[in-house]
Amino acid sequence: MTVLLLLERFVVRYGRLTAVNDVSLEARAGEVTAVIGPNGAGKTSLVNAVMGLVPSGGRLLFPQWPEASRSIEARVRARISLVPETRDLFGPMTVLDNLKLGAFSARMEPRFDMRARLAGIFRLFPRLDERQNQQASTLSGGERQMLALGRALMLKPRFLMLDEPSLGLAPLIVAEMFRIIARLKNEGVSILLIEQNARAALRLADRAYVLEGGAIQLAGKAADVAADSRVIDAYLGMSAATPSNPDERQMGKVG
């Protein structure tokens, strides 16, 4: 199976603080690879470093696009896309402008069709269609997440990284978000999914990694990871019949 992303002994440091330590990971074409773990485990640092937003050490390879690991623009040119945890929308601009800028680096490609791409996004998110001319900063949390995802999809990504797509959203919206991610997966988009919502992530993923304290604690097929007793205790607490530890149960629900 084609490997799209390969990390070996991957390290992210902020000054003297080590956020990600000695992580090895691979993401394959056509699959959803999930990275789960509690708050502060280094998930966001990991994915930001993979995108090139923060410096990193160790081996970072995109075997299909060897140029891509050079710079963040090179990644975008290779159509690697990130939906960051902080969304990072262009607040004072309209929804339409935000989406158009998502295809900024593709605009010179032959047969580039902005209208067709926009239409595709509006089919996926009819809500954004209604709000086309509204300022991004006036959107609700769920709509912002849709816009961030829509902006990333404007690039027609070959590898899509989603950082906490469900963070801070109402349960109904979370469910919709995961439906959309499942739909993208069915359309063949390869996804690296960073999630605290372990239950939903593991249901969707093909492979999963558990990141704790900056290091990988567990890796394997998503089904196997979901069946691991430690994961059940710490992350899927609600489904296990052991409500003895309320802290961990809380983590399973929120985190």
Add this chain to the structure above:
Amino acid sequence: MTADIAAILLQDGIANGAIYILLATVLVLVFTVTRVIFVPQGDLVAFTALTLAAFDAGTIPGTVWILLFGAAIALSLEMLEAVARRDRARCVRSIIQFGVVPVAVALLAVLLVPKDAPLLWKMAVTCALVTCISPVIYRIVFQPIASASPLVLLIAAIATHLGMNSIGLQVFGAEGVRTQGFSGPPLSFAGQLISQQVAGVVASSIVLVFVLYLFFHRSLRGRALLAAAYNRRGAEIVGISAAAAGRTAFIVAGLVGAVSGLLVGPMTTLYYDSGFILGLKGFVGAIVGGLAIYPLAAAGAVLVGAVESFASFWASAYRDIIVFMLIIPILFWRSVVNPHAEDGIE
């Protein structure tokens, strides 16, 4: 003071204000995209007038050497970085940007501008020279410290200004110049006689601000510049490089600076160091707009121009002081009306 004199002063003030509008717009633009308060903008204006004057005198303007020397430094910086990253595409791009283009413009200036060339052609080549210098300044001074705090960037901008002053004295000399402008019989408008120079300045300024407006509101490239200003990280993840956005902002700054120089040259005598005061007046105009809002910055610039021309009638020796004192009531008014101005910029 009679109504006639007031009308003439107002006319003068509007013409000056039109130039300050250009300076203020560029200051706001460069600040929003790069967070640099571009003090050397005024120097570009002065260099433009000095360059045009050199063409008129039939000599090779010092701007050519400034451009070639600066471009050589920028090119070597850029190549060092590109080679270190083994990025061939970037090598080619930087050779074109900082090698081929500046050399072509310099050759044009040296070989193809005879003393008796038409004024418009001289103006165009002058514009090209000055516009090319601006991205070179960005590459050498500001790009390496792009993520520094605004204070550090301001200090770097002031240092650049002082450096350009010295370079200006070296290559242009201490002599002041006054260039040719729009000439012809005055036009009559609403019972007022308006000189062609004033009409030309106001018209050019309006056209340029309109073009900038179109660029930022209609073209994706312009939207991308604003996007980089609104959210640097968001811009990076869609492939808008902060360095490219900064470079584009500086190219626009250079072009507008050159046009301002062409417009202001015939109205006042410019020396190698006249740029600072000009830039400062644009800055006062920009402050009125809170360094953020284009139409308000423009209104502020017209106000500065009007105050300046009335001040020079009543107390000519104090006119600059009076203009700069404007900033105190304006800042006071802004802090009362809009106490959270800083939040608006973030």
